Amino acid sequence: MAQLSLRGIKKRFRETEVLHGIDLEIGDREFVVFVGPSGCGKSTLLRLIAGLDPITDGEFVLNGSRMNDVAPSRRGIAMVFQSYALYPHMDVYENMAFGARLMGLDKAEVEQRIADAARMLRLGELLKRRPRELSGGQRQRVAIGRALVRKPDVFLLDEPLSNLDAALRSEVRLEIARLHREIGGTMIYVTHDQVEAMTLADKIVVMNNGRIEQVGSPRELYETPANTFVASFIGSPRMTLVDVTRDGDRLGVANGGAVAVGAVPDAKALKLGLRPDAVHLTRGAAEGFAAQVVYTEYLGDNAYVYARLADGTLLSARTTPNDLFAPDETVTVTVAPGAAHFFSAEDGRRLSP
Amino acid sequence: MSTATTTAMAYQDRRGILGTLGRDGLLQIILIANTIIMLAPIVIMVFSAFKTTPQIFASPFGIPDFTQVGNFVKIWTQTNFLRYLLNSFVVTGASMVLILTLGTMAAYAIGRYAFTGSNFILMFFLAGLTLPLKLAIIPLFMLMRDLSILNNQLSLIFVYTAMGLPTTVFIMTGFIRTLPNELEDAARMDGASEARIMWSIMLPLVRPAMVIAGIQNVVPIWNDFFFPLVFIQNDDLKTLPQGLTTFMGEYTTDWGVLFSGLTLSAAPIILIYIVLSRQFIAGMTSGAVK
Numbered sequence: 316m317a318q319l320s321l322r323g324i325k326k327r328f329r330e331t332e333v334l335h336g337i338d339l340e341i342g343d344r345e346f347v348v349f350v351g352p353s354g355c356g357k358s359t360l361l362r363l364i365a366g367l368d369p370i371t372d373g374e375f376v377l378n379g380s381r382m383n384d385v386a387p388s389r390r391g392i393a394m395v396f397q398s399y400a401l402y403p404h405m406d407v408y409e410n411m412a413f414g415a416r417l418m419g420l421d422k423a424e425v426e427q428r429i430a431d432a433a434r435m436l437r438l439g440e441l442l443k444r445r446p447r448e449l450s451g452g453q454r455q456r457v458a459i460g461r462a463l464v465r466k467p468d469v470f471l472l473d474e475p476l477s478n479l480d481a482a483l484r485s486e487v488r489l490e491i492a493r494l495h496r497e498i499g500g501t502m503i504y505v506t507h508d509q510v511e512a513m514t515l516a517d518k519i520v521v522m523n524n525g526r527i528e529q530v531g532s533p534r535e536l537y538e539t540p541a542n543t544f545v546a547s548f549i550g551s552p553r554m555t556l557v558d559v560t561r562d563g564d565r566l567g568v569a570n571g572g573a574v575a576v577g578a579v580p581d582a583k584a585l586k587l588g589l590r591p592d593a594v595h596l597t598r599g600a601a602e603g604f605a606a607q608v609v610y611t612e613y614l615g616d617n618a619y620v621y622a623r624l625a626d627g628t629l630l631s632a633r634t635t636p637n638d639l640f641a642p643d644e645t646v647t648v649t650v651a652p653g654a655a656h657f658f659s660a661e662d663g664r665r666l667s668p
Numbered sequence: 669m670s671t672a673t674t675t676a677m678a679y680q681d682r683r684g685i686l687g688t689l690g691r692d693g694l695l696q697i698i699l700i701a702n703t704i705i706m707l708a709p710i711v712i713m714v715f716s717a718f719k720t721t722p723q724i725f726a727s728p729f730g731i732p733d734f735t736q737v738g739n740f741v742k743i744w745t746q747t748n749f750l751r752y753l754l755n756s757f758v759v760t761g762a763s764m765v766l767i768l769t770l771g772t773m774a775a776y777a778i779g780r781y782a783f784t785g786s787n788f789i790l791m792f793f794l795a796g797l798t799l800p801l802k803l804a805i806i807p808l809f810m811l812m813r814d815l816s817i818l819n820n821q822l823s824l825i826f827v828y829t830a831m832g833l834p835t836t837v838f839i840m841t842g843f844i845r846t847l848p849n850e851l852e853d854a855a856r857m858d859g860a861s862e863a864r865i866m867w868s869i870m871l872p873l874v875r876p877a878m879v880i881a882g883i884q885n886v887v888p889i890w891n892d893f894f895f896p897l898v899f900i901q902n903d904d905l906k907t908l909p910q911g912l913t914t915f916m917g918e919y920t921t922d923w924g925v926l927f928s929g930l931t932l933s934a935a936p937i938i939l940i941y942i943v944l945s946r947q948f949i950a951g952m953t954s955g956a957v958k
Contacts, residue, residue: 367853388859400850404872413868414858465858 317343317378317391317468317501319364324373326359326525333359334525336373341503341518346495349505350512350548351522357505360522361471364503365394378468388417393462394471398478399454401446407457408442415464425464432460435497452483459494472504476511488514509549513537521545543663546588546656552619552631555589558660571625572604577652578668585666588656591633596620596646603647606630608640622646710934717928724923739928749929751904752911756933759821759907760890763828767885768878770829771836776866778837779844780852790841796834801827805898812899823899824907828892832885839884843877844870879944890937908933 319341326334334356341347349357362368364375366387375382382390393414401410408429415425433439436456446454455475462470475491476484492515495502506512512519513533521528521536521544529541533549540546540554547553559566566587567573576587597603606622609629613636620632620640630648640646657666716724717739718732743749778790801808812823847870855865896910903914912933915926 362853365853365857367856386859387857392857394854394857396850396854398848398850400848400854402851402854402869413855413860417859417864461854461858 317341319469319501320374320376321360321364322374322376324360324363324375325371326356326363326368327371332371332525334363337527339520339527339530341501344499344501346492346502346504346515346517347520348512348516348518349503349520349522350507350509351528352548353507355522356525357507357520357522358473361394361473361503361505364469365392365471366390367394388414391468392471393465393467393469394473395455395458395462395475397474399446399458401454401457401461403446406443406445407438407449407460410446410457411461411464414461418465428464428466429460432463435463435494436460451479452487455479455487456490459491463498468500470500470502472502474506475504476506476508491515509551513549519549521548523548539665540588540656541665543586543588543658546658546665550590552591552621554656555591555594555628555630556658557587557589557624557628557630558584558626559587560584568604568624568628569626571606572602572647574603574648574650575652576650576655580657580666580668582659582666584660586658586660586663588658589630589650590654590656591619591631593651593654594630594632595649595651596622596632596634596640597649598644598646600647600649603649604630606646606648608642608644608646610642611639613639620646622648624648713927713934714931716923717931719924719927721921721923724927739924740932743925743929743932747915747925747929748903748906748911749908749932752906752908753933755821755905755911756890756908757936759824759828760886762821762825763832763889764882764886766825766829767832767836768882771833771881772840772871772874772878773866774833775837775840775844776870779841790837793834793837796830797838801831802894805894809898819900819902819905821900821905824895827895827899828885828889832881832889835884836881839881840874840877843874847873883941883944886940887937 319339321337321339321341324334324337325332337360349360351357359368363370366382366385370383377390377392402413405413411429411432412425415428420428429442433442436459438453438456438460441449441453441457446457449457455478458475472491476487479487488511491502491504495515504511504515516533518530519533519536520530523544528548529536529545531539536545536549540549543556547556557568559568561567561579561583562573564577564579565573565575566579566585579585596606604624606624609621609623611621612619615636618634618636618639620634622630622632622640624630632648634640657668658664659666712729715730715732716728718734718736719730720738723730723732774789774793778786808827809818812818815823817823817826851869851873852865855869860868891909892907893909893913896907900906900910903911906914908929912926912929915922915929
């Protein structure tokens, strides 16, 4: 069982406040991903939960008891570090046994737990090796194994894939998803890669500048982003955001044409958010935004076209590989009805039509 | 761009063979010459240890008869050499233990904990590097007298510890700061106490630096002549360098015995040096953190 509540968590380093009041509930067996750009405070928040840094203000409650002043090792939390932080002078077995022994477990229990972890992570042959004799992926598995043997309620993973090459990354990603299913603990995972967030998470927490921008399932974040930050952060290629003015039910770009998108919120000026699959490019259509193709990305099963609108915004659009556009070609952009997102021009919040 | 690189490489290749040979050859010559200059006195010392005094003066550079160990037997049986050797071991050993323990602990605190004044403390230790301790010999003498540890090995141990701490703290702080923070965090998550983190995680990792700091200090302490000369009068408490001077008489000196004493006194330190050099293992931390 693990039920985490963060209530008004603030963190100050000397004079600079890096977290401005975080409120978050995390349920048992949930896989939660903190995602955001570098410096948004996601790793700091993780370290506060781990107990490695003191909480300046607010409350962290785990399973009903306040954890603010509890030592890291007594919180029932284990952490996998970005750099793995394996003890270089100990072999794999010792690395995993170190924490287990400090928990006061007897020898047989320690051995049993390590054997279980080694089986689950396929570390059997590596137990007598030193970290420097392991590959990146193997070190990663040892780091996870070290967390496993402590049988924590909550696993914290700090950008665990960032040191792996691309091919290994998707493999280990699957591995982590499988582990979560098998051991069923609560996992909190920090990354700046929205693909990792989308594929792994039950619940994504999007952070920016020390604040939570939105909490929700991957589908919620993709389909109903709360503001322009979340909208442009989630999804690849990113959502195009363009300033438009409303004229009846048509939206116009500054000296660049206008388009009908279905129901529109009641505001004079707004930001229009367009996912690559929401727009359609044609040559010489009568109505739509005028745009000039900048370049085309051919990906085999589909292609992305990047085109510049009249006001200078770079728009991304998905097209079929059969219909490639040449650079500098002039195209007309139309929008699928109901596929557009609307945001306030002032504060970037989501508006519903 | 690529043509420019190709030309540059070709140019280097052409210059390469002669240039490299010339430079490396010169380096080799300098290094060999240096080796000879450094080793010659040691070789002469060892050679002379196997000669009688007349033989030393007759053929100072001649190769001796290595079976002739009379000097060593004499120094072992007829002088206080063993006593001096033991004293040197006690003084050097105790000083090194104190220097390395205190130095590592101080460096760990300075390098790892952020607290006000940590920089000042580091500077304070470093100031010790600039202090010519021998100039303070008179106040030191009075201090030792007032502590009533004159003519006592404690006086030497205290002075040597104070002498060795600045370099040790300097070397160790720099090294400890390069060790990844996440290792400590990981140990903390595993439930290790601060002392445990230092003992089980950090100490094994700083061993190369401790070896460097150790060698840096053990040689001058072992060889020191000045402080024992001032602080120690009792013959039973004398250290080797000081004790060996008793072999030098006012009118006659048994050079053969003196050289064999010197050889024996230099041997342990040379051995320690050779053994410890193997400990300079580069990349002890490689593999901890990518």
